[in-house]
Amino acid sequence: MRTVLQMLGAWLAALALLHAAPAAAHKPSDSYLAVQVADGRVTGQWDIALRDLDFAIGLDADGNGEITWGELRARHGDIAAYALARLAVQGDGVACPLQADGPQQVDNHTDGAYTVLRFSAACPAPPQQLQMTYSLFADIDPQHRGLLRLDAQGSTRTAIFSPENAAQRFDLAAPDAWVQFRDYVVEGVWHIWIGFDHILFLVSLLLPGVLVWQLARWQPVRSFRTAFVDVLKIVTAFTVAHSITLSLATLGLVALPSRLVESAIAASVVLAALNNVRPLFQGRRWTVAFVFGLNHGFGFASVLADLGLPQGALVLALVGFNIGVELGQLAIVAVFLPLAFALRRTVFYRRVVLLGGSLLIAALAAVWFAERAFDMTILGF
Incomplete structure (x- = not known):
């Protein structure tokens, strides 16, 4: 609980450092x-x-x-x-x-x-x-x-x-209300698949899912069940968190400026990736997924705000979008986890995929953070 509170405090402090003016949200065209x-x-x-x-x-x-x-x-x-x-x-x-x-x-x-x-x-x-x-x-x-x-x-x-x-x-x-529900499920799936920052955050949390930190180094887990349970905790925590804030924002109960939200999303990707290089939350990555997932929910809400929600089927559309996001995540996990488990004992996975991939993700997300927090263009996507 102390770790969660510390992370929440750090997250709120980071948001407070950013000016509340709007800025580009760096989402697809x-x-x-x-x-x-x-x-x-x-x-x-x-x-x-x-x-x-x-x-x-x-x-x-x-x-x-x-x-x-x-x-x-x-x-x-x-x-x-x-x-x-x-x-x-x-x-x-x-x-x-x-x-x-x-x-x-x-x-x-x-x-x-x-x-x-x-x-x-x-x-x-x-x-x-x-x-x-x-x-x-x-x-x-x-x-x-x-x-x-x-x-x-x-x-x-x-x-x-x-x-x-x-x-x-x-x-x-x-x-038909169920046709609207289907449309929003499709939109949720599509959004998670083209939301590069959301995907990289999820991947950063999944990369060490087939490993365990022991004796100051990454070691392969012994069973697929262990890896599956760890990944299940992460995906569930992320889903619960972004569902909370997505609902609050869509219903108009909470609103945050786009600049703060998008900058904090980029910062969450940096921190999640660097945690794979020098683990601080090993065994508690689900807390990372939950805390920062709260902010990702506000990012998802901006998509619904731009798309518009049918007032006659508001709850159904909101649930459909959330289910779509979850299905999109599960599709990524279904592809990633078996491959990662098969490669977990190799030097290639630990050095190139985990370490190299995490550093690359952190560098890319750091550029996104600079673009969003300081309203500048470096990469342009």
Whole structure:
């Protein structure tokens, strides 16, 4: 208990050292589509990251590394043309031409500034079924995703567009709550798989799971059961911790600035990796997973905040996302643990995988911490 309290104190002290201003959250490229179908009209708002648009069409005219309001306003027509050419809408199988509406706007998400593009779709008749085809940045960033929130018939549904799932069809009748649940499970799995900092934190805790620290050195465990129980404690502690803070943040009971959250996540990866080099919490790594898992939950919550939650199925969506995160973690463990156990007696595993891998993870996470805490760009991802 004393160790846990010390870790909590250190974590809170580290957060207190950071300025509370927002900063880039260093998450993968996403855009946010909010589409409404009401009174036979289809309207929408599309939030697209300025950093992504700058890479695609060039917004920084003077090349000084900053996108000014004047530079952005001057390219409003180009932005609208570029984006709307990569989104197609059909109502009941008939094309609905898109047009940009309203002036240029900018909004801030958890990972920086986004342009706000308002548009409308001219469907010839009130649609009963909507088909959307999304190809934004598909030619330059295969990891990019479009996160859709569709409001129709007084209900909200969500979807994720990707190069593999670019065209999707939606019946505009009230959606099945279990379909929404499934969508959020998929989103949870996807988020943990593309959340490099979350994965590296988990891997840092798993690397010594097939070893034990004895006589000032790492020794292989004797049985798979021992390794499995150790890993089970770690994954369970991490899951319980991030579930607590994810729920609190999503329900609006607790809120922390993105800069603090993302910086602390990077710091947790550094500490977890360095613990493999010089163990301080050997046999108690589950406490590390729990304490720092609390902060990772706030990171997960930022994804749900940007995606939007259906108010009519709030709890179901929250549970679905959490289950998805857990399934994503278990898939990683299922691949990692048997391989690590098979290699645990080799010098290669202890020297290259454990020691070398941990040092590499710590170095990478230290760079992330510097970028997030001091609002600077070194690696850019």
